[in-house]
Amino acid sequence: MSIELSLETLIDGIRSGNKRLIAKAITLVESKKAEHREKAEQLLNAIMPLTGKSIRVGITGVPGAGKSTFIESFGQLAIKNGKRVAVLAIDPSSALNKGSILGDKTRMEDLAKEPNAFIRPSPSSGFLGGVANATFETMLICEAAGYDYILIETVGVGQSEVLVADISDVFLFLKIIGGGDELQGIKRGIMEMVDLIFINKVSEENLQQAKNTKLELMRALQFLPSKEKDWKVPVMLGSALYHEGLEKVYEKIDEFINLKKKTGRFETVRKLQAEKRFQYWVQAYILEQTKKNESLDEAFKTHQKNASELLANPSSEARDFVKKLLNS
Ligand SMILES: Nc1nc2c(ncn2[C@@H]2O[C@H](COP(=O)(O)OP(=O)(O)O)[C@@H](O)[C@H]2O)c(=O)[nH]1
Ligand SMILES: [Mg+2]
Numbered sequence: 052m053s054i055e056l057s058l059e060t061l062i063d064g065i066r067s068g069n070k071r072l073i074a075k076a077i078t079l080v081e082s083k084k085a086e087h088r089e090k091a092e093q094l095l096n097a098i099m100p101l102t103g104k105s106i107r108v109g110i111t112g113v114p115g116a117g118k119s120t121f122i123e124s125f126g127q128l129a130i131k132n133g134k135r136v137a138v139l140a141i142d143p144s145s146a147l148n149k150g151s152i153l154g155d156k157t158r159m160e161d162l163a164k165e166p167n168a169f170i171r172p173s174p175s176s177g178f179l180g181g182v183a184n185a186t187f188e189t190m191l192i193c194e195a196a197g198y199d200y201i202l203i204e205t206v207g208v209g210q211s212e213v214l215v216a217d218i219s220d221v222f223l224f225l226k227i228i229g230g231g232d233e234l235q236g237i238k239r240g241i242m243e244m245v246d247l248i249f250i251n252k253v254s255e256e257n258l259q260q261a262k263n264t265k266l267e268l269m270r271a272l273q274f275l276p277s278k279e280k281d282w283k284v285p286v287m288l289g290s291a292l293y294h295e296g297l298e299k300v301y302e303k304i305d306e307f308i309n310l311k312k313k314t315g316r317f318e319t320v321r322k323l324q325a326e327k328r329f330q331y332w333v334q335a336y337i338l339e340q341t342k343k344n345e346s347l348d349e350a351f352k353t354h355q356k357n358a359s360e361l362l363a364n365p366s367s368e369a370r371d372f373v374k375k376l377l378n379s
Contacts, residue, residue, distance in 0.1 A: 062097050141205050220320070228260045251290065
């Protein structure tokens with residue numbers, strides 16, 4: 052896809068909500084080429100005043116839990132309520148297997164048809180050579196384009212939860228009935244991150260089981276420190292596929308966001324997230340500069356090798372490398 056369009060064209064396209072141009076702008080911020088980075092930054096700076104007004108919803112759960120289905124249904128509900136919805140995905144593994152992120156995008160067929168929905172199928176892989184991604188910047192573009200809800204699906208396991216928690220205002224955990232807790236990632240770590248839990252695929256037949264699962268979850272939550280003061284993580288039952296229980300989720304998200312805004316946590320957390328993003332970019336640019344300079348690149352590789360072969364401890368190798376970097 053060509054991204055050689057002028058900045059003005061892209062910025063106007065974002066402002067006017069032109070999906071084709073929004074997509075091109077996203078391709079630009081996903082590019083790892085140095086010349087694209089500069090243009091991407093100019094673009095992001097230009098749209099900054101238009102960003103920040105959406106509700107950023109992170110959605111996690113094991114593969115098959117129904118995240119994509121949930122997004123499709125929830126997205127339609129939000130649109131019915133007069134909102135505009137953008138759908139993104141975070142997949143730290145895409146650099147490895149180049150898998151299509153929303154390969155199951157077909158499940159969002161109905162949402163994709165909505166003029167007020169924008170679905171970004173897949174982040175490009177190997178962003179700046181790391182496991183990171185441009186989802187944060189993509190989100191800013193969607194906000195500038197006027198989307199009210201940014202729904203971010205975690206794909207892959209492990210790291211994606213942390214990445215999505217780092218950019219969302221509310222973190223939703225989709226659970227299915229049965230299956231081992233381990234299998235469902237009910238590790239302490241994830242439970243500490245969630246703000247809302249939705250038990251999916253609930254039907255008449257498994258209602259009792261679902262209620263038991265709910266009790267188990269509530270018991271587990273009791274022993275965790277609360278992430279937000281005055282917020283009791285709600286455990287809701289429903290079905291993404293049959294559009295059941297989604298209104299309740301919609302209301303709870305609203306309630307949660309309002310509470311966070313009232314306590315000031317909303318702003319505080321967003322500032323912390325931007326700080327993290329800054330730190331990420333410092334790291335990324337240091338590595339980029341390193342790669343550009345032959346002797347530094349050599350030094351980086353040598354120190355890294357020393358660390359990996361346990362010739363010395365990684366921290367002293369890092370310190371030595373940074374000394375060389377500063378003296379270069
Ligand atoms: N019976 C039932 N099936 C569902 C429900 N929600 C999702 N599914 C199905 O579960 C499968 C996995 O859904 P998907 O959204 O792709 O899960 P993801 O991997 O978490 O994104 C699909 O076949 C869905 O149709 C539900 O509420 N009830
Ligand atoms: Mg999915």
